Amino acid sequence: MKEFLDMGGYALYVWPAYAVTLTVVVLNIVWARRALTRSRAEARRRLIAQGELQ
Amino acid sequence: MIARVPPAPGTLASGAPALSRAAEGGVPALAAASALQAARLVLRRDLQLAFRKRSQLVQPLAFFAMVTMLFPLATSPELSKLREIAPGVIWAAALLASLLALEFLFRDDAHDGTLEQYALSGQSLTWLMFAKTCAHWLLTGLPLALMAPVAALSLGAPGTSLPGILLSVAVGSVTVSLIGAIGAALTLGVKRGGVLLSLLTLPLSLPVLIFGARATQLAISGAPFLAPLELLAALAVLGVTLAPLAAAAAVRISLE
Amino acid sequence: MTWTWFHRLASPPYAYALAARLTPWFAWPAALLILGGLWGGLVLAPPDYQQGEGFRIIYVHAPSAWMSLMVYTTMAIAAAVGLIWRIKVAHAVAASCAPIGASFTFAALVTGALWGEPMWGTYWEWDPRLTSELVLLFLYLGYMGLRAGIEDPQRADRASAVLAVVGVVNVPIIHYSVTWWNSLHQAPSVMRLGKPHMPATMLVPLLMMLLGFTLFFVALLLVRLRGEILSRERSASWIREVVRA
Numbered sequence A: 001m002k003e004f005l006d007m008g009g010y011a012l013y014v015w016p017a018y019a020v021t022l023t024v025v026v027l028n029i030v031w032a033r034r035a036l037t038r039s040r041a042e043a044r045r046r047l048i049a050q051g052e053l054q
Numbered sequence B: 001m002i003a004r005v006p007p008a009p010g011t012l013a014s015g016a017p018a019l020s021r022a023a024e025g026g027v028p029a030l031a032a033a034s035a036l037q038a039a040r041l042v043l044r045r046d047l048q049l050a051f052r053k054r055s056q057l058v059q060p061l062a063f064f065a066m067v068t069m070l071f072p073l074a075t076s077p078e079l080s081k082l083r084e085i086a087p088g089v090i091w092a093a094a095l096l097a098s099l100l101a102l103e104f105l106f107r108d109d110a111h112d113g114t115l116e117q118y119a120l121s122g123q124s125l126t127w128l129m130f131a132k133t134c135a136h137w138l139l140t141g142l143p144l145a146l147m148a149p150v151a152a153l154s155l156g157a158p159g160t161s162l163p164g165i166l167l168s169v170a171v172g173s174v175t176v177s178l179i180g181a182i183g184a185a186l187t188l189g190v191k192r193g194g195v196l197l198s199l200l201t202l203p204l205s206l207p208v209l210i211f212g213a214r215a216t217q218l219a220i221s222g223a224p225f226l227a228p229l230e231l232l233a234a235l236a237v238l239g240v241t242l243a244p245l246a247a248a249a250a251v252r253i254s255l256e
Numbered sequence C: 001m002t003w004t005w006f007h008r009l010a011s012p013p014y015a016y017a018l019a020a021r022l023t024p025w026f027a028w029p030a031a032l033l034i035l036g037g038l039w040g041g042l043v044l045a046p047p048d049y050q051q052g053e054g055f056r057i058i059y060v061h062a063p064s065a066w067m068s069l070m071v072y073t074t075m076a077i078a079a080a081v082g083l084i085w086r087i088k089v090a091h092a093v094a095a096s097c098a099p100i101g102a103s104f105t106f107a108a109l110v111t112g113a114l115w116g117e118p119m120w121g122t123y124w125e126w127d128p129r130l131t132s133e134l135v136l137l138f139l140y141l142g143y144m145g146l147r148a149g150i151e152d153p154q155r156a157d158r159a160s161a162v163l164a165v166v167g168v169v170n171v172p173i174i175h176y177s178v179t180w181w182n183s184l185h186q187a188p189s190v191m192r193l194g195k196p197h198m199p200a201t202m203l204v205p206l207l208m209m210l211l212g213f214t215l216f217f218v219a220l221l222l223v224r225l226r227g228e229i230l231s232r233e234r235s236a237s238w239i240r241e242v243v244r245a
Helices: A002-009 A013-050 B016-026 B034-051 B053-072 B080-110 B114-121 B126-156 B159-186 B192-220 B226-253 C001-011 C010-042 C051-085 C088-120 C128-149 C154-184 C202-231 C236-245
Strands: none
Touching: A002 A013, A002 C051, A013 C051, A013 C088, A013 C202, A013 C236, B034 B053, B034 B126, B034 C236, B053 B080, B053 B126, B053 B159, B080 B114, B080 B126, B080 B159, B080 B226, B114 B226, B114 C236, B126 B159, B126 B226, B159 B192, B159 B226, B192 B226, B192 C128, B192 C154, B226 C154, C001 C010, C001 C088, C010 C051, C010 C088, C010 C202, C051 C088, C051 C128, C051 C154, C051 C202, C088 C128, C088 C154, C088 C202, C128 C154, C202 C236
């Protein structure tokens, strides 16, 4: 396990690289879902304001 | 650039200055002319109007000179060292100076409704965009090409390199004007669109920078510079065929 | 027959419903492929004879770089379709692509730099690929900047579409010029792995990651697309049902 984490001495480069990519992946998921939620809320608000809902 | 809502289609902007500007270039005569005549009319109009505001004409050139001057002061006065960075300095400064001038390419015409008259005149907007780009190059690119050898001299370039430098900047700036016209059309009316214009135009102009700087570098070192010059010319030809089309499309979109 | 399928896709409510239905079909396979690829790349694949364990960065760098290019191409095609046939859904697709592509371009640059330091001895290297990648990031930022700068959504759609098409024409030219420039200066040899051909144990995880990321992109796109479609449909009646749900 130690050897795995050490990555043959390249740990300082390999793990941050994976961390950055993983972060970008996770952020993309979060942003995409948030964007959808926001659009739905906005559409909701718009329709209510136009009197077509509620 | 000030964000501006263009006047509603079909109406002429009011105001005597606008009308006199319009009449100056014969905009009413536009619809009746052939494509080539119309282009020539627009070119003549742009040149005439630019020469009225000579101070505005000079500004990009002064900027070029100023930026060129920054480098010796920022690095070292040794000509041998400056000679090495001269191609980069000249081209970066020329690009930035062209960008400055591009902001004004469409601004006044959009302001007073002339641009809409162009779009509505029934003339090929592509030809008119080509004409405007020609005007921009004659007013900015060509003067920069004439100034570049002087700047190069100040950075330690030998006298024999000057024709090559002039040629490379002259040809390269054609493409920059063409690409810049697209960017200027896209950013019409965008608040503080000048920075965005630069952000859009610079990446697309990188090939010109690369080939142009290389040609300049070869010229300074006395080597044959035909290869990059030909690449510059190829880019210019490609630009001439495609860019006015894109600029016309962009103008129509911006006027919607 | 084929054209009705195309026209149906252009219909916002249909596209919206389809996107919602298809998302899990891309999201779950993507997750499996990526996890499998990570396992294969980090654990199963043997170390490279030249770069040792350091080569494993390829399993995140290559997919990121692939994403940056693939997404830009998708964006440009969608933009062109939207421009030519005036299809709002196509513009919505293009808008959805940009943030995804930009973020993975960033990832490609960072992972490339992290790969460069142990291999070339420097974090940044003006080699053709990294330089082109940097330019691509600026193209994305310019696209997003233009969209943000234009207030009218329809005009923003169409203007950024022109920019995307102009950009995609330029990408090969830029790449060629950067490669040309780089070759003049006898740049250090391009990153390459020890053996001329990758053994299957190294290659298969890489392919899994590439495919997994591609499917991941589609899933992300489908999620963002729904939001973009909604924001373009001002008061269509079908929205009422969607929002009520």
